[in-house]
Structures are given as structure tokens and as C-alpha cells.
Amino acid sequence: MKRREFIGSLTALAVSPHISTTDPLVYSFTKGRAVQAGRIKLEIPPLAENGHSVAMTVTVDSPMTPSEHVRAVHLIAEKNPVRDMAVFYLGAHCPRAEVSSRIRLNGSQQVVAIAELSDGSFWSDAAYVEVREAACTDGG
């Protein structure tokens, strides 16, 4: 393989800038498929007074029809003791790909959301949250 072809094939992999696809947790559901940036939006306020309860909204750009919908949204915390925060399964019966919840954060960190679409593609977004007082490990 020529060098130019090789470099071209690397960019074609469309590696997500948010999370490594070889991360065991990510690999457990992507099975090695590419995770691209875009189509999903993770909204978390950039500054949280404490990590016990932080509002979170995730929205995916999808028509939500039986042929084209969001299968699942995975929420991953970079520095929590339990990194696998939640998985929301939507499906074709859900008319709008938007889910909100309140999350716990063990210190300032990046939170990553990965959407799995019905065509088998994966899309990601990340949000950095500055947490003044961490949850989970305080007093323990």
C-alpha cells in the first residue's frame, strides 16, 4: 500500500474525537464499528455546584420513523467509578429522540453520549462539566 492511500484510509475511519472506540465499554456495544461526531447533542450546564444531581438532556437528530430511528443512547462518564451511567432505548414508537435525566458526577470531567441508530451507525457528542463538589466518594 502506498503511503498516500494508507493515510487516506485512516481519515476514512472517521474516528470520534470524544471517545476511543477501543475503550472496552464502548467496544461492548459498538463491536468495533466507527463512532462519528455529530447528529447527537448532549446538554449539561458547564458548571455544577455539586455532583449529586446535574441536569442532562440528550437530543438526537433523527426523523424517528420505523425505517429510520434511534435505537439507543449510551451515556458514559469519564471519571465516575461506574462509567456506564445509563442506556436509553427509544425505538420507533418514540416520536422524538430527546431524553432528560439528572446525573451524578464524581468530579469535573467529560461526559460522552453515543447514539446507536437503526442503520447501525454510531454518533457521539461530549460535554465537559466543572463540578465544585464531587458526588459518590465524599466521606467514603
Add this chain to the structure above:
Amino acid sequence: MALARIDLPDEARRGELVEVRIVIQHPMETGFRRAPQGERVPRNAIHSLVCRYRGIEVFRATLSTGIAANPFLRFFLRATQSGDLDFWWLDDDEVQGSAKARLNVT
């Protein structure tokens, strides 16, 4: 013990988008916290939650201790006919919980 509050509009027109909000009373114990005497409080979090509308699954979630105590969830569904919205969940102590709300479609 498992108390929940479901927030739905009083009524919806057929085909309308309905915002569903639920808060479940649950400690979502992380397993890292210590009681005043120093012993660890065992982990107990709701790990599975399902919502069915007229018997059809519209939303399902796998949660962990990364979700705040008294878990709050908000999602959307399309009003088709008047019917019940059934929530069901299970925590690490194998305790099931359920909540029901009626959606009136005009």
C-alpha cells in the same frame, strides 16, 4: 416504599407529541457511601425501567448509580388513543416498583 410521580398533560389531541416526566422515590445508593457508624451502605440502584403505553413498549432504560437519587426521566411519546401509561422498574435488591397514569386522548 417505591413512590413515583408521573407528570402528563391532562389531555392530548390524537397524534400530538406528549412530554412524559417521572420522578421515582429511590436512594440510588452507590455502594461507596458510609453510614455514620462507618460501615458501607450496600449498592442499591434501579437498574431497569420500562414504560408501556397501551401495552406497547415506548421507552426503556438501563440505569446505574450514575443517575442521581430519586431518578428523574423525561421523554416523549405520540398520543394515539386514550390509555394507560405503565411504568415498571427493578432495583439491585430485586424490589420491583410500578406506577400508572392515564392519558386522555381527544
